Amino acid sequence: xxxxxxxKVVEALAADARPVRTLAxxxxxxxxxxxxxxxxxxxxxxxxxxxxxxxxxxxxxxxxLGWEMMAMLxxxxxxxxxxFYVSIPGRSRLWLLAPLxxxxxxxxxxxxGCYQQLVRSGASGWELGESFHCLLFIVxxxxxxxxxxxxxxxxxxxxxxxxxxxxxxxxxxxxxxxLLQFFHAFAVTFLxxxxxxxxxxxxxxxxxxxxxxxLKPA
Numbered sequence: 001x002x003x004x005x006x007x008k009v010v011e012a013l014a015a016d017a018r019p020v021r022t023l024a025x026x027x028x029x030x031x032x033x034x035x036x037x038x039x040x041x042x043x044x045x046x047x048x049x050x051x052x053x054x055x056x057x058x059x060x061x062x063x064x065l066g067w068e069m070m071a072m073l074x075x076x077x078x079x080x081x082x083x084f085y086v087s088i089p090g091r092s093r094l095w096l097l098a099p100l101x102x103x104x105x106x107x108x109x110x111x112x113g114c115y116q117q118l119v120r121s122g123a124s125g126w127e128l129g130e131s132f133h134c135l136l137f138i139v140x141x142x143x144x145x146x147x148x149x150x151x152x153x154x155x156x157x158x159x160x161x162x163x164x165x166x167x168x169x170x171x172x173x174x175x176x177x178x179l180l181q182f183f184h185a186f187a188v189t190f191l192x193x194x195x196x197x198x199x200x201x202x203x204x205x206x207x208x209x210x211x212x213x214x215l216k217p218a
Contacts, residue, residue, distance in 0.1 A: 023156060026084035026091070033152055034077050034216040037112040037145060041179050049182030057184075061116065064109060071106035075099045079171030080149055087156040087164045087215075096163055099170060106174070107197070114190045134184065134192065137178045138199035139206070146172035146207065150214045161215040162208060169207025 023029065045051070059066035079099035085091045149168045158164045178198060188196070 001179060002078065006196075014166050023088075026088060027081065029152065029155075030084040033149065034080055037076070037147075037175055038073070045182045049179075051182060054182055054184070057079060060114075062114070068106065068109040068113065069178060069181060071109060072077070072174050072181075073101045074173045075106055076178065078102060079167045079174060083149070083153055083164050083167035084156075085170065086124040086167060087158040089159055096167070099167070099174075103170070103174070106177075110193050110196070110202060111190075113169040114188055114193050116191060126140035132195070134180060135195050135199040137180050137183065138173060138196065139202050141176040141179060142169065142172040142199075142203035143206065145175050146203070150207075150210070154215050158215055161211040164215060165207040165211035166204055169204040170200070172207075173203035176203070 008105055015207055054065070055062070083097040084093040085095040086093070138182075149172060150165070153168060177200065
């Protein structure tokens with residue numbers, strides 16, 4: 001059997017080649033999506049959120065409320081943005097650490113709020129409120145919020161989809177927890193906080209389970 005000339009092989013490959021559209025830089029793709037998510041959350045809060053009840057729960061602790069809400073929101077922003085960077089081969093893996101400081105601040109401030117509630121209310125500070133509904137709220141809204149995030153990330157066809165999916169899941173869960181604050185009619189106890197954290201872990205688990213199908217690795 002005679003060997004096929006190299007130029008013929010190149011011509012055959014070129015004939016079937018399709019043009020490839022170069023992806024925009026990670027930040028250029030992340031910024032519009034994050035902006036859209038924040039605006040959408042703002043519209044939901046304006047339409048149905050109870051800002052008055054939120055301020056009433058944090059009466060006298062408005063500063064802590066502001067920092068806690070900022071930590072939640074920035075965890076979502078940083079996690080989603082980091083996912084876009086990690087989805088591109090060769091980008092620094094330090095992006096995996098980007099949302100951890102604000103995530104830690106979120107947990108610390110939430111825990112402080114639970115402690116203050118425990119001091120004010122005594123034994124009832126350990127009671128489990130309507131946290132099961134909160135768990136469903138965070139998981140359900142994380143799926144809704146995570147949908148467009150994962151769909152946009154799938155365009156990069158990441159070689160290693162797990163860290164990308166986990167960052168997307170953390171971002172969606174953080175945005176969901178931020179949104180929950182406007183629909184949370186009762187003070188958070190330590191048991192409530194534990195279930196909120198469980199909801200975040202469940203959102204990460206869902207992201208990890210769908211990583212291969214949703215992100216379509218190369």
